[in-house]
Amino acid sequence: MQGDLGLVLNPIGIVHSSMKDVEDPPLPDRPAEVEIYAQYQPALLRIEENSHLWLLLWFHKSNRQVLVGAPRRLNPDLPDYGVFSLRSPNRPNPIALYLVELVSRQGNILKVRGIDAIDQTPVLDIKPYYEQDIVFSPRTSYIRAADRTVRHNIMLKVALRHHQEPCRDANLAVRMALAAEEYMGNLNQPELNITVYGSRCLGDTLQGLTRARLANPARFTFRESSQLSRSIWERPGCNLMITARDIEPVGDWHDPDDEDLFSIELSQT
Structure with missing residues (x-):
């Protein structure tokens, strides 16, 4: 060389x-x-x-x-x-x-x-x-894989690097983020706000996936709950609410359809 x-x-x-x-x-x-x-x-x-x-x-x-x-x-x-x-x-x-x-x-x-x-x-x-x-929320090009499985694997890698544990709610957070991306596009865009209701594992993983900070700008809100697993995604003109259904334990998190895992409500404002 x-x-x-x-x-x-x-x-x-x-x-x-x-x-x-x-x-x-x-x-x-x-x-x-x-x-x-x-x-x-x-x-x-x-x-x-x-x-x-x-x-x-x-x-x-x-x-x-x-x-x-x-x-x-x-x-x-x-x-x-x-x-x-x-x-x-x-x-x-x-x-x-x-x-x-x-x-x-x-x-x-x-x-x-x-x-x-x-x-x-x-x-x-x-x-x-x-x-x-560490740069927690860098600005980068939005290069989105066409194949959903590839997108899932990329998000899972980011999630595990941030959360450090492949627990149930970390996997649930990855699937929530995948579903949200279908409607919202780039999850790191500065005008996209997210509110999470659920476990600390769910909130921590979604914050890591979205790089949403508590301030400057304030994009992330967390409400701990043992009864509910929900994420609300808001940007000008569009609101998305994703609520986890009460389901049996999942073996391979690649397999279930979004509709089997979640109730998804989209509204235009």
């Missing part, structure tokens, strides 16, 4: 993953191993103190000539973006940035979760994820 200015990057390790080809579908929370080469193992001292890490990888099978593209595997109807506005692997310098959960360390092997790099991808660097890295 040598550039025009004589810049040389020496990989510090390599990824071991069940993902063997760039066309393999990404899976949420796919486990993987990062093998650090022996000469760099001392640099892992105290790395176990961190729950999450930034991984810098080199996407060695990327097309380095691409400057403009669209995430059409995600949604064929999306417009073009410059590659510096995307997480596309195809770019002039195919450096990948992953935020992963450190599951465990065994010598020079890091077991991680949350990476969809293919097997044998070179690792350039590792950095700890610090609390000051």
